[in-house]
Amino acid sequence: MKERETGSLLAALRRAATLHRLYGSSHPLTGVALADAAREADVLAEGQPVQLTVLDESIYLDRTLLPMASLTHGGFLRTMHDRGLRSVTFLPPVAMADLSRLTAALAGEALEPAGAGSVRLNQDNLAADDLEESGDGRRVAYTATLDLLRAVSLAVSERERVSLLDTAAAVRSLVDLCLDDPSAALLLSTMKSHHEYTFFHSVNTCILTLMIGRMTGLDRADQLLLGMGALLHDIGKVGVSPAVLQHPGRLSPEQWAEIRIHPQVGAESILTASEPGQEVVAVVALEHHARYDGSGYPNLLYFEEPPEHTDGYSRQHPLHLFSRLTAVADGYDALTSRRSYRRAESPARALRVLLSDAGTVYDPDVVHAFIDIMGEFPPGSVLRLQRGEVVLVDQPAPDADGPVPALLVVDAAGRKLARPEPRSFLPGEVAGYLTPDRAGVDPALILEQVGASPDD
Amino acid sequence: MPDTTGTTTRRPAIPVPPELGEAEGGPPAPAEAAESLATAAVDALAVAWTMFRVYQDPRTQDAFRRAVTTLGALPSYPWTLEVHSGGFRHGGLPVATRRQGAAALARAIFARGLAVLGFSAPPTGDDLLRLFEAVSFQGSPPADSPEVAEELHAAGATRLIVVEHSRLTDTPEGLTDTEELVPPSSDPDPGEPRHQDPSHRYLDEYRLLYEKLEAGDFQGLQELVHGFTDSFFTLPREQQTRLFEQFLTRHEEEPFRLLLDQFSQDDLAELAHLLSPGTHPLLREYARIAAEQEGQTAVGGEMLPAEQLVSDRISQMLRSGRAGLRRQVGEALRAQIPGPRENFAAGVRAASALMDLADDAGFARLAHTVAFKAAGACEEGNLARAGAWGGTLLAAASTRPRKEAVRREMEAALRPDVLDGLLGALAEGEEPPATVVALVALFALDQALERLTVEADPVRRDAFLAFLTTAARLRPGPLVRRLGDPRGPLVLRLIEILAGTGRFEAVAGLGRACAHSDSRVRREALRVLETLRPDEAASIAVRALRDPEPALRLQALGILRRTSSREADAGLAAFLDSRPPLAQRLAAIEVLARSRSDTAHATLRRLARRRPWASAAVRETCRAARCALNGGER
Structure with missing residues (x-):
């Protein structure tokens, strides 16, 4: 399986298409990007024709599913779909001029016929039956949940009735994942996608929230409700215009007003869809931005007045426990993700922010529980050690003073390893934190490399 | 079509644009005509440009002359094209062209700082040559050289229309002419060769592309800002420092504030070390403002020391006393785990909050949802849940439009099968919450009465009777109105219910029932009336003395025996x-x-x-x- 090579090619194609769109096809920068993409295509092909097929929200290399690429290059998937491209065949050596037709199509220009040449579009579209399914259960659960979120979002945006049955099924898989393999779940939660931020963020928030819920001792039924709330907490954002969501800066008051209603929009949709016993899922959507001290949004009257006691409900804090758990996970993932308006923070800084805001924005007990789960060096942290090595933490440390399990991705001489190696370290060895993009490290891809067999 | 001028050349033959009006087929639609016109004009310009670049004197070339003729045959003047880095546009739409020279010409004109090119009258060949000379890089124009428009006018090219947006000051070494766009910045440093400093090129190019973005192109804006932010980190440190200082100094300008906002706290912390002492306070100020705007605590004001304190706290938490902390936190959270009833109560409360926050249209939607939840719970026989939903809905109906919305939705939701569910729960002894009684009383009393008439099971009927009696106490009106129903058994039930309410409104209705066609109803009405209002009963009893039913007359006499009044005596x-x-x-x-x-x-x-x-x-x-x-x- 050539996930890494395919990922590199897709990233290069995306960059070339972006530059094509900004500068035009003749600009030197575009030419450099095309040359890179052609080189990546040749590396992937290794002298033989290869075909990338896009089908059902998945990317296939020849007939093999590439789950990681499918997850992390959702934008490429959508662009291909929008442009009517089902497949791209590369016949090495790939010529830049041929590749330029592909990037022009990806950039939104008219699609030229496949023709002859080293890059052929829609030449041999494979049917679903021709393609293989593969991928381990973790990624299948993650992918399935992403697909579900896309479907739910579409239903909410078109004001159609949403079914929470499928949501419950997806969350069950994630609950199982968190219970059976918490380390893998935590590492999976480091998956990021800038172009599908809301969906990836929702799945990651769900995983992280379930981990806190697991520590809290919730039973399975409660875990399911908690997970559904966390998964759907931002579903109301479908009502926010892309212009606001993608605005690369601070929001104007009008834009802020548009964002601030998403808890209500989401809560209303969920409430309408909820069956008896699932109403609390809507509570999480409504309350997740309310803040521990009530200074958030929306302005909930029951924060100011004692609620009426109905059937023995005893209030301990105005915000439901599930909302407070989700808020911490939500904040952490948002901080560690590249947003339209800000680059990602390191996991360590994100923990510091959570702790600084404990008692005001976040429930202090929940923050402490989360820090305990993540440790001083949360999974997904990219660190530079004193000797110059760069490591990626892939599991929480069993204890605070002992070695931290990690993967060596760049050696002391500055060479990037083709395949990461286990390299635990002591806290005292840490020289500094790096963000993944600054370090040139893709945690999701490394997860894939580590999970794949040596023959892949 | 090959060049037929006869001039010997080793250059490849240059295709000639078709003449205007020679399009095949019938006359095109107006939009298509304008499009084809623009294409023909751009093609002509491209051919002329190519002739200019190839030949010493392109005016001798037939292709050039044809191009001039084409441009001189436009239907009206002035006629203009917008110039972009990738091509030409007309009327806001890209002009399709087959000529390779068109893109090169557009870049050349754009790089020369022109945003619009046009003709105020049919241009001559000399006009085009002056234009091409002006946009070709024959060397670096001096800093004090005139604007392009002035230059062209001075050269006699008076039929050209040009609009500038920037001015090229130099050509970067190593790049082909016309392929780099480096407009001058607002405050050039005369001592520094701008084109050799990547930081200046970075700023200039960013600014240029920013200004070229179309209004509303949010995706393009995001790609632009992200692209330049990412590329910032690939620059050498000293360049980063210079640029970052520029961002900070100019952070009140929107384009630079967008870049500055992209930096994470990690980025800012790292860059803070690179700044000159004079700039560092700016970073603090920026971070403080940014933190305030994001509603964070004042970590940003004193970034590094406070961050260190927090890090120390995390380390301490995890290293000394982690087990204790875990136990303490775990216990605190476990004590707050809600049960199903608390979860439901939270859901109801959330619904109430949503209705409070919603406008009237949103309220109507929510009322529909909550009404059907109340009805659904009723149908399942879960009266407690039904009461909770119903109570929330009734409490939220605070204005006339909202009351109307609630009425509409509840009347639609309380279907006969819902009442069946209610009846089943009542028959099993479940005590209905006051809100459920209110819901039925307000929105489904008629339906409930109809349901009562067909209920054969005595246990269920009695339970329903008791429930409806309670409901009728809240709102006897609907029952009173139906006392005139010709169905005697129904009216008898109504009388039975009204008798239990003790409400004054029942009296007037009972009086009317005393005239019912069914003698059983008349007798029962008279009997109940006497218990509620003996004085009113006496006057009706007097009328009843003439009732055709002997038993009723005797009943009336009995009533009169027990009461005394002048009216009775006269009767x-x-x-x-x-x-x-x-x-x-x-x-x-x-x-x-x-x-x-x-x-x-x-x-x-x-x-x-x-x-x-x-x-x-x-x-x-x-x-x-x-x-x-x-x-x-x-």
Whole structure:
């Protein structure tokens, strides 16, 4: 399986298409990007024709599913779909001029016929039956949940009735994942996608929230409700215009007003869809931005007045426990993700922010529980050690003073390893934190490399 | 078509644009015509440009002359094209062209700082040559050289229209001419070769592309900002420092604030070390503002020391006493785990909050949702949940439009099968919450009454009767209105319910029921009326003395016996005048005997007059009357 090579090619194609769109096809920068993409295509092909097929929200290399690429290059998937491209065949050596037709199509220009040449579009579209399914259960659960979120979002945006049955099924898989393999779940939660931020963020928030819920001792039924709330907490954002969501800066008051209603929009949709016993899922959507001290949004009257006691409900804090758990996970993932308006923070800084805001924005007990789960060096942290090595933490440390399990991705001489190696370290060895993009490290891809067999 | 001028050249033949108006087929639609016109004009310009670049004197070339002719045959003047880095546009739409030279010409014109090119009149070949000379890089124009428009005018190219947006000052070394866009910045440093400093090129190019973005192109804006932010980190440190200082200094300008906002706290912390002492306070100020705007605590004001304190706290938390912390936190959280009832209550409360926050349209949607949740719970027989939902809905109906919305939704939601569910729960002994009673009373009383009429099971019927009695206490109106229903058994139930309410409104209705076609209803109504309002019952009893049903007349007499009033006496007198059967006559006399009114006395005296020739019944009546007058002894 050539996930890494395919990922590199897709990233290069995306960059070339972006530059094509900004500068035009003749600009030197575009030419450099095309040359890179052609080189990546040749590396992937290794002298033989290869075909990338896009089908059902998945990317296939020849007939093999590439789950990681499918997850992390959702934008490429959508662009291909929008442009009517089902497949791209590369016949090495790939010529830049041929590749330029592909990037022009990806950039939104008219699609030229496949023709002859080293890059052929829609030449041999494979049917679903021709393609293989593969991928381990973790990624299948993650992918399935992403697909579900896309479907739910579409239903909410078109004001159609949403079914929470499928949501419950997806969350069950994630609950199982968190219970059976918490380390893998935590590492999976480091998956990021800038172009599908809301969906990836929702799945990651769900995983992280379930981990806190697991520590809290919730039973399975409660875990399911908690997970559904966390998964759907931002579903109301479908009502926010892309212009606001993608605005690369601070929001104007009008834009802020548009964002601030998403808890209500989401809560209303969920409430309408909820069956008896699932109403609390809507509570999480409504309350997740309310803040521990009530200074958030929306302005909930029951924060100011004692609620009426109905059937023995005893209030301990105005915000439901599930909302407070989700808020911490939500904040952490948002901080560690590249947003339209800000680059990602390191996991360590994100923990510091959570702790600084404990008692005001976040429930202090929940923050402490989360820090305990993540440790001083949360999974997904990219660190530079004193000797110059760069490591990626892939599991929480069993204890605070002992070695931290990690993967060596760049050696002391500055060479990037083709395949990461286990390299635990002591806290005292840490020289500094790096963000993944600054370090040139893709945690999701490394997860894939580590999970794949040596023959892949 | 090859070049036919006869000039010998080793250059490849240059295709010639078609003449205007030679398009095949019928006349095109107006939009298509404008599009084809623009294409033809751009093609002509491209050909002319290519001729200029190839030949010493392109005016000698037939292709060039044809291009001039084409441009001179535009339907109207002035006629303009927008110039972009990738091509030309006309009327806001990209102009399709087959000529490779078109893109090169557009870049050249754009790089020369022109945003618009046009013709105020049919251009001559010399006009085009002046233009091409102006946009070609024959060397670096001096800093004080005139604007392009002035230059062209001075050269005699008066039929050209040009609009500038920037001005090229130099050509970067190593790049082909016309392929780099480096407009001058607002404050050039005369001592520094701008084109060799990547930071300046970075700023200039970013600014140029930013300004070229179309309004509303949010995706393009994001890609631009992200692209330049990412590339910032690939620059050498000293370049980063210079650029970052520029961002900070100019952070009030939107384009630079967007870049600055992209930096994470990690980025800012790292860059803070690179800044000159004079700039560092700016970073603090920026971070403080940014933190405030994001609603964070004042970590940003004193970034590095506070961050270190927090890090120390995390380390301490995890290293010393982690087990204790875990236990303490775990216990605290476990104590707050809600049960199903608390979860439900939270959901109801959230619904209430949503309705409070919503506008009227949103409220109507929520009312629909909550109404059907209440009804659904009722249908399942879960009256507690139904009551909770219903109570939330009723409490939220604070204005007339919202009340109307609630009424509409509840009336739609409370279907017959919902009432079946309610009935089942009642029959099992479940105590209905007050809100469920209110919901039925307000929105489904008629339906409930209909349901009652067909309920055969006595246990269920009795339970329903008790429930409806409670509901009718809140709102007896609908029951009263239906007392005129021709179905006797239904009206009997209604009377039974109303009897239990004790409400005054029931009385008027019962009075009407005393005139019901069904004698059972009349009797029952009269009976209940007497219990509620004896004085009102007396007047109706007087009317009932004329009822065709003998039992009812006797009932009326009984009522009158138990009450006394002038009206009753007058009624009895009239009754006696109607010569009722002897037994009823004697009963009436007995009632009158108890009265001390003049009417009663006069009536008795009239009846007591001897009539020797009268019938036995009359004589008996006479004797009874005399007896009544004499104090009751016969």
